[in-house]
Amino acid sequence: xxxxxxxxxxxxxxxxxxxxxxxxxxxxxxxxxxxxxxxxxxxxxxxxxxxxxxxxxxxxxxxxxxxxxxxxxxxxxxxxxxxxxxxxxxxxxxxxxxxxxxxxxxxxxxxxxxxxxxxxxxxxxxxxxxxxxxxxxxxxxxxxxxxxxxxxxxxxxxxxxxxxxxxxxxxxxxxxxxxxxxxxxxxxxxxxxxxxxxxxxxxxxxxxxxxxxxxxxxxxxxxxxxxxxxxxxxxxxxxxxxxxxxxxxxxxxxxxxxxxxxxxxxxxxxxxxxxxxxxxxxxxxxxxxxxxxxxxxxxxxxxxxxxxxxxxxxxxxxxxxxxxxxxxxxxxxxxxxxxxxxxxxxxxxxxxxxxxxxxxxxxxxxxxxxxxxxxxxxxxxxxxxxxxxxxxxxxxxxxxxxxxxxxxxxxxxxxxxxxxxxxxxxxxxxxxxxxxxxxxxxxxxxxxxxxxxxxxxxxxxxxxxxxxxxxxxxxxxxxxxxxxxxxxxx
Amino acid sequence: xxxxxxxxxxxxxxxxxxxxxxxxxxxxxxxxxxxxxxxxxxxxxxxxxxxxxxxxxxxxxxxxxxxxxxxxxxxxxxxxxxxxxxxxxxxxxxxxxxxxxxxxxxxxxxxxxxxxxxxxxxxxxxxxxxxxxxxxxxxxxxxxxxxxxxxxxxxxxxxxxxxxxxxxxxxxxxxxxxxxxxxxxxxxxxxxxxxxxxxxxxxxxxxxxxxxxxxxxxxxxxxxxxxxxxxxxxxxxxxxxxxxxxxxxxxxxxx
Numbered sequence: 001x002x003x004x005x006x007x008x009x010x011x012x013x014x015x016x017x018x019x020x021x022x023x024x025x026x027x028x029x030x031x032x033x034x035x036x037x038x039x040x041x042x043x044x045x046x047x048x049x050x051x052x053x054x055x056x057x058x059x060x061x062x063x064x065x066x067x068x069x070x071x072x073x074x075x076x077x078x079x080x081x082x083x084x085x086x087x088x089x090x091x092x093x094x095x096x097x098x099x100x101x102x103x104x105x106x107x108x109x110x111x112x113x114x115x116x117x118x119x120x121x122x123x124x125x126x127x128x129x130x131x132x133x134x135x136x137x138x139x140x141x142x143x144x145x146x147x148x149x150x151x152x153x154x155x156x157x158x159x160x161x162x163x164x165x166x167x168x169x170x171x172x173x174x175x176x177x178x179x180x181x182x183x184x185x186x187x188x189x190x191x192x193x194x195x196x197x198x199x200x201x202x203x204x205x206x207x208x209x210x211x212x213x214x215x216x217x218x219x220x221x222x223x224x225x226x227x228x229x230x231x232x233x234x235x236x237x238x239x240x241x242x243x244x245x246x247x248x249x250x251x252x253x254x255x256x257x258x259x260x261x262x263x264x265x266x267x268x269x270x271x272x273x274x275x276x277x278x279x280x281x282x283x284x285x286x287x288x289x290x291x292x293x294x295x296x297x298x299x300x301x302x303x304x305x306x307x308x309x310x311x312x313x314x315x316x317x318x319x320x321x322x323x324x325x326x327x328x329x330x331x332x333x334x335x336x337x338x339x340x341x342x343x344x345x346x347x348x349x350x351x352x353x354x355x356x357x358x359x360x361x362x363x364x365x366x367x368x369x370x371x372x373x374x375x376x377x378x379x380x381x382x383x384x385x386x387x388x389x390x391x392x393x394x395x396x397x398x399x400x401x402x403x404x405x406x407x408x409x410x411x412x413x414x415x416x417x418x419x420x421x422x423x424x425x426x427x428x429x430x431x432x433x434x435x436x437x438x439x440x441x442x443x444x445x446x447x448x449x450x451x452x453x454x455x456x457x458x459x460x461x462x463x464x465x466x467x468x469x470x471x472x473x474x475x476x477x478x479x480x481x482x483x484x485x486x487x488x489x490x
Numbered sequence: 491x492x493x494x495x496x497x498x499x500x501x502x503x504x505x506x507x508x509x510x511x512x513x514x515x516x517x518x519x520x521x522x523x524x525x526x527x528x529x530x531x532x533x534x535x536x537x538x539x540x541x542x543x544x545x546x547x548x549x550x551x552x553x554x555x556x557x558x559x560x561x562x563x564x565x566x567x568x569x570x571x572x573x574x575x576x577x578x579x580x581x582x583x584x585x586x587x588x589x590x591x592x593x594x595x596x597x598x599x600x601x602x603x604x605x606x607x608x609x610x611x612x613x614x615x616x617x618x619x620x621x622x623x624x625x626x627x628x629x630x631x632x633x634x635x636x637x638x639x640x641x642x643x644x645x646x647x648x649x650x651x652x653x654x655x656x657x658x659x660x661x662x663x664x665x666x667x668x669x670x671x672x673x674x675x676x677x678x679x680x681x682x683x684x685x686x687x688x689x690x691x692x693x694x695x696x697x698x699x700x701x702x703x704x705x706x707x708x709x710x711x712x713x714x715x716x717x718x719x720x721x722x723x724x725x726x727x728x729x730x731x732x733x734x735x736x737x738x739x740x741x742x743x744x745x
């Protein structure tokens with residue numbers, strides 16, 4: 001017991017040390033020969049992407065339907081977000097490292113790419129790869145490497161790039177693609193459906209507990225590129241999986257668009273735990289540059305007694321717009337959403353969740369912690385819907401905001417919809433507080449610097465959420481919190 | 491160790507301390523007594539470096555350094571410790587982690603290595619036992635949900651772990667029953683030594699039954715109106731503060 005505490009403390013100590021020289025550490029660019037499709041968006045581009053991937057007709061048709069529908073849509077507006085107009089014709093929709101030949105093993109991945117991921121702390125080569133975590137590495141538009149695929153295959157677990165899944169398991173793609181987030185869902189999801197270039201696919205067969213964590217690491221490198229990837233995770237009856245997601249991008253003055261779609265399907269008694277540490281380039285101190293992170297994430301608890309749990313730590317991006325959601329269709333199914341969203345300087349975040357209760361005795365929990373510093377704006381937006389059929393269902397929501405200065409904003413927008421349902425219960429608690437002068441002084445009087453005091457208080461504030469993350473991720477997340485909050489007080 | 495000269499302090503443009511003189515040498519225990527609103531807590535906060543308390547005139551020298559030029563955390567690392575009357579709760583921050591971070595910040599300032607996690611835990615457990623704190627306080631958040639007495643004990647735990655050179659105990663006795671008062675006092679006495687100075691700020695004499703001061707000062711309306719030995723405390727207990735009101739002793743008036 002003590003030893004365990006000791007190890008954890010040790011890591012926490014190291015973490016504090018690393019703080020001293022912190023800034024956005026992942027802002028470097030990789031020089032590598034790329035296959036880039038010219039800027040702009042039209043039907044030909046959609047066809048070209050599909051052709052480059054050698055896709056079956058059904059998928060091309062699906063893309064085209066999405067594209068045609070997208071052309072009839074308008075970009076939505078949000079009262080709490082200021083978004084500079086996006087010129088969709090100025091975006092590159094496909095950029096992939098030029099391949100020397102078709103890759104058979106990781107040894108054949110370009111040095112530059114291996115090096116890039118090494119610098120990001122994600123070693124891909126056989127000797128050094130992370131133990132206990134399988135990684136799918138996505139570089140701009142394509143997946144460049146997937147580790148442990150073969151080992152997982154022995155158990156029947158499919159873990160591969162989306163493109164490979166289209167080739168090798170078209171029946172699964174056909175069955176599940178767009179089944180949770182239809183191509184008409186919303187402006188950015190529809191755009192993604194038309195032009196998505198790759199992503200990650202996971203399939204956990206019946207009764208299997210995935211023996212290692214699965215993860216994707218997304219890297220944007222090329223200037224002016226938009227990254228559009230899809231993640232599809234299917235957990236068959238009685239299976240369970242932990243999935244982790246991380247992301248970074250170079251520092252550039254222009255805004256770049258990342259519009260992903262994630263779909264999760266949990267069948268009877270299946271469990272999916274999905275954790276994200278989002279660290280896209282947030283822009284500089286004056287708010288110049290940074291990623292627009294407009295992501296649609298949704299899971300369906302399709303089967304009885306299934307469970308989907310979202311945990312997210314959002315520290316990056318100029319603008320974050322995402323609402324990882326759960327459709328609780330199966331009886332007794334459980335949805336969870338744990339979120340820490342940090343905004344500093346001129347960052348904006350509008351994030352939250354939707355819990356749609358359909359099955360009987362369904363339960364959902366929402367814990368959201370928003371932290372704002374500088375001139376930033378941080379909103380929680382969450383919907384809880386109890387449909388008529390969802391008898392005896394429960395929701396508990398807790399949304400806490402912490403302000404680190406007096407130029408930032410925190411907003412909470414809870415939406416409750418209860419349809420003729422008397423047996424269900426919805427609870428909502430919300431607090432907003434300013435970081436306490438008394439707390440800061442108390443810690444300083446014990447020898448902690450102002451920055452360390454802020455970091456300690458913020459980490460304490462987020463504890464409930466950070467506890468939901470796997471260990472390595474929690475340490476990473478704590479580091480990110482500290483970096484993101486540099487100079488946020490005062 | 492500490493030399494306060496003609497110290498005048500204001501908060502929100504209101505003068506609270508109106509010319510204080512106080513000298514505390516190595517190894518001495520000074521008790522500062524006085525009625526409510528006399529400025530006792532202001533003195534603690536000023537020495538600890540709370541920003542809102544502005545020094546209007548006068549000076550505080552600590553180990554020959556001008557305190558007004560030092561940030562609160564530097565004062566702490568140089569060995570000033572203030573046990574507060576109302577210790578602050580910090581939700582979600584593990585008590586042990588907090589204490590260890592503080593200790594390491596102080597050690598780093600002194601050019602020492604971080605304390606070994608194992609040694610630290612051993613030390614903390616030993617001290618907790620002495621103060622009668624249950625070990626589950628190690629795992630709890632700093633002061634969160636602690637009773638008044640538990641908070642005070644936690645302050646004494648910090649005192650014994652951080653080993654400052656000058657400890658200011660602000661109404662540490664308030665809200666403690668006799669048993670707790672004894673235990674806390676024993677903790678303070680264990681801490682005290684020829685190199686360690688203590689300022690006890692208290693309203694009541696009863697604390698001084700357990701911690702024997704070398705000097706007693708009476709603070710009233712922002713001034714020290716009487717100083718003496720430990721017998722002065724007994725006199726105060728007997729007669730109250732009123733008989734002193736006529737005195738405006740203040741040796742060495744400040745302008």
